[in-house]
Amino acid sequence: MEQNETPEERAFRAEVRDWLETNLSGEFAHARGLGGPGREHEAHEERLAWERHMAASGWTCIGWPEEYGGRGASVEQQVIFNEEYALADAPARVGHIGENLLGPTIIAFGTEEQKQRFLPPIVAVEELWCQGYSEPDAGSDLANVQTRAQQDERGWSVTGQKVWTSLALEADWCFVVCRTEPGSKRHAGLSYLLVPMRQDGVEIRPIVQLTGTSEFNEVFFDGARTDAGHLVGAPGEGWKIAMATLGFERGVATLGQQVGFRRELQGVLELARRTGAIDDPLLRDRLTRSWMGLEIMRLNATRTMAGVAAGAPGPESSISKLVWGTWHRELGELAMDVLGAAGLVAEGEPYDLDDWQRLFLFSRSDTIYAGSNEIQRNIIAERVLGLPREPRGNE
Known part of the structure; x- marks a missing residue:
């Protein structure tokens, strides 16, 4: 890859490599190699501290536009950063769902108010996210979603069950695909809601995997609340937005x-x-x-x-x-x-x-x-x- 890079790209690679080498030492020297598949909960607080250190130096969300806290990095620069991060054996990211899935979705489909509310905490790694897609009868057949949301004068009330929800225990928020049009079926009548996880109407039950760890979980919503302004796109556009999120993934x-x-x-x-x-x-x-x-x-x-x-x-x-x-x-x-x-x-x-x-x-x-x-x-x-x-x- 390096032999085909422009001088600017080689300079960017050197910058990334030097920063990682300098900062994965001292306080964070022990962070190398922590986390990853099958070791999802390993040293969560240490990895969170490392990622906030990255944020303070401008190394989170680098592909986002500058007006939303990113660097406006090109695709080639984003590839270089991810390669160097892996080569440095840097710790597994804790904010990747917000940075790589929800953030780009908000940038593409969110209102300006949603961008101002939700993007800065993702850049700073102050709020972590999980994905509320799969259900017991809507795994690969995602269009069979049954979790429902009703709107009233106070916002939205969400009721239903999600499963295989990765990193739900650590998450502050969940982007939830739910049915907002009563009687609708399949792709129609779905909406994309942003729901806070730390409330009485949310119960999280870890699922033990073959590796003995619990990256994913069952999540039960029982009248969980979220504001009216936390709907991404229009009611009924949930399928289109959910598919775009998968593309960003x-x-x-x-x-x-x-x-x-x-x-x-x-x-x-x-x-x-x-x-x-x-x-x-x-x-x-x-x-x-x-x-x-x-x-x-x-x-x-x-x-x-x-x-x-x-x-x-x-x-x-x-x-x-x-x-x-x-x-x-x-x-x-x-x-x-x-x-x-x-x-x-x-x-x-x-x-x-x-x-x-x-x-x-x-x-x-x-x-x-x-x-x-x-x-x-x-x-x-x-x-x-x-x-x-x-x-x-x-x-």
Whole structure:
């Protein structure tokens, strides 16, 4: 990547690299490598302090327009920042849902009052967000949302259940897709509400994952309140806005994610050399294919950045989600095969996992969350390739 950069981009990369090297020392030296998949709750307060330190130096929300607290960084600069952040083994971000999902959505669809109210606390990492999409009967079939909201003279009252809500325990706010038109079905009648989490009408129940941690949760809304001005867009536009949020989720941060993938693959290669598994021709072939897949993934992600530069990414972003989710799940399986029988034994009591076991278990979810592989294939077929819509229900 660096060899194709402009002088300005190389200078920006050097600035980012120098700042991370200087600041991931002293007080924050121990923060390197903290958090991440399967270790979501690790050192939350330390990671929060680090991210607020980043904010004080102007390194949060760098792709946002300057008038909203960002740097107005180009797509190329955002890619560089995410790559350098991953290469520095900096701690997993705590404010990424607000920065990468809700913030760009507010900038694109929010009122000026909403921008002034909600964007500054995201930049400063003073308010954390979670995503209220999935429900027990509306996971991959998100259009089946049943959580409802009613408007009265005091604002909105929200009642219903959300599930698989990542980082809900730490969140101050949730952007909730809910049904605001009684009797409506499917995509019609949905709205996009911003709901405070720390109130009596909200109950959060952690869900224990295969890794033993609880990144995601059940959330119950029982007459939870939010102001009338906390509706993004018009009533009934929730589906359009929710899909735009998903597009932002698959933006430039995925290239930084791939630096982490590369580090994991390198670790599996070193493990194969150490255990002798690399001498097995079948495993060696799979390791080679994994390396090839990562290179293809990067080229595809770079190509789709044009959609990010033009605004909210289009349905083509589903290709990226399908590719990286499948690749990462297969890497976890490959790591277990390289370990052999040793991969079946926990590190200690009661359930102490090593990095490869955690990778294997967590990556099982990569082809499910943020849109399952099956849903991504349908989106690509119908909205990118223009193929006939898959029959649904009684069709």
